[in-house]
Amino acid sequence: MSPRIIRAQDCPPQPWKNGMGRTREIAVFPPGADMASFLWRISVAEVDSAAPFSAFPGVDRHIALLDGAGFSMTLDGAHTHRLDRPYVPFAFPGEASVAVSLINGATRDFNLMLRRGQAVGRIDAWHAPGRYAPGADVVLIYCARGEAVTVDGVLHAGDALLTPSPGVELELRDSTVIFAVSVEPPGK
Template sequence: MTEPSPQHATLLRAQDYRRMRWKNGAGWTTELLRVPDSDDWCWRLSIAEVEADGPFSVYPGVERELMLLAGNGMRLCFEDGVTQTLSPPRGSLRFAGERPLQGQLLDGPSRDFNVMWKRDEADARLWCRPLVGAMVLFVEPGETWVLHLLSGHARFSEESGLGRLESGDTAVLRASRRRARYAVDGAGEALLVRVEERGER
């Protein structure tokens, strides 16, 4: 009997993402992925296009990490008096979603990658990496790795079933019962997100 492949991967194309206008009219959210795909998600990936200064939405029980993708940056002014700045080229900040804050743009609109996860149910990390030639990702059972291609092109090995990625596409990489190995080759820049869920919801 042949053992099932440990790989379980899906490819999300840039043209299929959901793009939504903010209720306050100050920007747009492009949702890449939420797990599970419901309002009661455990973790969520999105891209924000910020067009004007304004308050951030409050998310009790949620951890967040923002990374600047484009623009001259944004100042995050928390209600408790702390101020942090997302500076070019890839400034980032992790913070609690229940902390009230105002976003102040620095000389024009910004575009930001946003990772959110419920801290009692998961943990997440975000990296930005150049993609130069080959790279191998190892995914353990219970983990999900996401590769979002910011620029350039990439191709996963044939056994993954993913094929070629263009700029803006996202690969979601999982393992079944044992560690999975994903090999990717390309040129450009990628965001990597690792999410570890904590048991049953």
Template sequence: MADPLETAAWRLSLADIEDTGPFSPFPGLERHLLSAAPVPLQLSIDGAVHDLCYTQIVSFAGTSEVATTAVHGRAQALNLMVRSGIRGSLDLLRGDARLPVSAGFATALVVLDGIVALDGRRLERFDTVLPGADETRLGLRGATVARVRVGPFCGRA
């Protein structure tokens, strides 16, 4: 049976990071990592050190040499991996807003903090919405939501 990561166009995951050490290489993939916990996280990516605070994002090739070099407590990372040649991005929605949400707006939305409601239903931390063709309403109050986009619309608002 094929590993789903070998055949999927993209993958979204949440990882707990409690120790220093290397990341697994993923040739043929592009990676986007968002620091999803208030614990500082230090990564070495191809020898360059990146100090990530909560909600900071870093992108790198799946063939990059990546290692956690410092973590103080339990860090969490939201990871988007996309096949090379497929556009993928992570960005943030913050503050107070009422937004129409459909597949054209995002591939996935991940609640990080604050008050978030989807069509009036309150969502919890790390709840993930996969928008469909029909438009729904997303309400944010003092919230931070990670927006995941995969496909030809990446990079557009």
């Protein structure tokens, strides 16, 4: 795939798999894959009620708060995690039963889903002004806040750069936050 900027306005909202919320798919691999066949998927979810998360058996999930006060996640009725610090990723298994309790109103969160046994990945948050060079395993750069400049174009909040050019550098300005999403085959 060649580098491509994905603008926020070009990602229409879709219902969650369980129909109880909305998500905006940013990228999926292989291109055009559905919920049963993706290797990896990146999206932004809008959480405005205490709806449970959709179950994704065999999928590893990573989530990071973008906007709002966040929510409390209770996994399988036992472990509770507060997703209340913006831009701090949290990983959990997709088959977990996840109940949500909003802390103070609606939120938005960034999501990475990886088919277990076929891909491993992570979300790295970059937030200090300066120049950054993503590694070869970075499949997508998402501008969570502010503005970033690359040779492939300018990313504004909500925009993403799919498959950054080899050797590309990003210039982050004051208060910019970028998520660099890395994906590799397992065992690398």
